[in-house]
Each structure stands twice: as C-alpha cells, then as structure tokens.
C-alpha cells in the first residue's frame with residue numbers, strides 16, 4: 479500500500495521577527511481530506527502560522543512543504559497555485575457581480591482579465607461553486623451591494639476556482655451576525671462533503687465558529703503548540719483551558735463546540 483502524500487508538511491518551524499519568537503518548534507502534517515482548526519488567544523501566532531502555510535512568508539528555521547515541494551526551493555507561484563488563501567480584506571471597489579468576482583479566482587486578479595475570457599466550462603464551474611456556497615440567488619448581484627457574509631462566501635468560491643488542494647481561512651466568521659455565521663458554516667460543511675479530497679485550515683479564537691466537519695485541531699499559546707491532533711482529543715476542557723490560560727468548560731452538541739467559563743469553586747464561608 480502506498481502512503482498518501484501529505485498536502486502540507488511543516489517541520490520544526492520557528493518564526494523570529496525583530497528578535498522575537500512568533501512561532502517556536504511547530505510541526506504539522508495535513509493529509510488530503512483533513513480539516514484543521516488553529517485555535518489560540520489574540521497574539522498567539524495563528525495568522526503568522528497561516529501566512530507560512532499559504533507560502534506568504536518563510537520560516538526562520540525548519541521546513542514547509544506543499545505537496546512534497548519545499549518552500550524556498552521551488553517557484554513560490556507554483557506552490558501558491560495549490561493553495562486557496564481567502565483574504566477577508568479583498569481590495570475590490572468596482573461593482574463586479576458575484577459571478578465575475580468568483581471568475582477572477584482563475585487569474586488571481588482583482589479585476590477580470592479582459593484578454594483571457596473564461597471558457598464555458600470555467601463559467602459552469604463558477605456557477606457550481608456559487609451554488610455550493612449558497613449564493614445562486616445573488617450570482618448577478620454587484621459586489622458593492624453584498625453583505626459581509628455574502629462577500630465572505632463569494633471569496634471562498636473565488637479561492638476554489640483554481641481547484642486548490644488546501645483552503646486557508648483566517649477567521650472567516652468574524653463580524654458576521656448569527657444567520658450569516660450559520661450560513662457560512664453550513665456552506666463549509668457542504669463544500670467539504672462535495673470535495674472529499676480538499677483539505678483546509680481555519681483560524682479562529684471562537685470555538686462556536688468551527689464547522690462540524692472539523693477533523694483536527696492545533697492549539698497555539700505564545701507561539702508554541704499546546705496540543706495537536708484529532709479534534710475530539712484536542713478540543714477538550716483541559717487543553718483549551720491551558721491554551722487560553724483561563725478555566726473554561728467545553729461541550730460538543732450535534733458536532734458543534736461551545737466554550738464557557740468554568741464555574742468557580744465557592745470559597746467556604748462565602749454566600
């Protein structure tokens with residue numbers, strides 16, 4: 479039996495900036511079909527890790543390999559073609575429609591490439607992704623009129639146009655209201671079921687923002703790994719309390735996690 483090649487492998491990675499360790503000795507292997515959550519408090523190093531995984535920055539020490547090819551040794555554009563990185567601050571100002579925005583994912587450009595119009599197959603692929611992300615009714619709506627949640631789902635469809643092996647999501651539910659957050663999480667679950675070999679990494683500090691299909695988790699604290707592995711082993715009361723340096727109680731219901739402050743022991747004599 480041949481072993482499945484990991485989509486991404488980070489080994490003993492350190493990131494040092496201005497003499498400060500932002501990440502220390504982080505190792506992570508992501509296999510096809512795995513959906514990782516990276517959890518940690520503000521400043522723990524989550525975005526720094528995601529920038530490494532997205533080939534946006536380089537490690538100070540250690541190696542990052544995308545589909546077996548090492549960051550720093552091969553053309554970075556070639557590696558990035560396998561990585562769907564969703565930038566929540568997408569700098570689009572013009573009123574392109576949802577469909578047009580999704581199609582710009584083919585050229586990873588902000589505006590459409592007028593010299594390379596998409597083929598009928600590519601248009602059909604865009605419509606299929608728009609459908610999976612629950613945006614069919616808004617496919618012809620201009621970007622400038624979209625809600626934050628609709629923009630987020632449009633950008634995920636855009637990132638998927640080049641058929642990446644790994645989707646990187648940095649706090650995709652931040653700022654969304656309850657309905658928009660639930661629509662986003664349902665869309666992510668649908669997407670993962672429809673594309674079983676796609677892998678993903680989702681960064682958040684809110685456990686309530688984890689889709690039910692989250693399979694693995696890595697907990698960061700002050701740039702170091704507190705725990706990593708299958709989500710049920712890692713997203714636990716003890717490990718999350720250690721990660722956030724605060725006593726919390728973790729529950730999981732119908733696949734979704736929730737965290738709340740652990741009840742404090744009542745001191746004797748106090749009513």
Ligand SMILES: Nc1ncnc2c1ncn2[C@@H]1O[C@H](COP(=O)(O)OP(=O)(O)OP(=O)(O)O)[C@@H](O)[C@H]1O
Nearest residue numbers: 495496500518519520521522523524525526527683
């Ligand atoms: N270029 C840099 N030079 C020095 N320090 C940096 C640099 N970039 C980030 N940092 C610091 O590194 C730490 C980790 O930042 P990072 O953005 O990765 O954290 P995070 O876990 O994503 O935080 P948040 O949840 O607040 O977004 C922070 O203390 C940040 O101020």
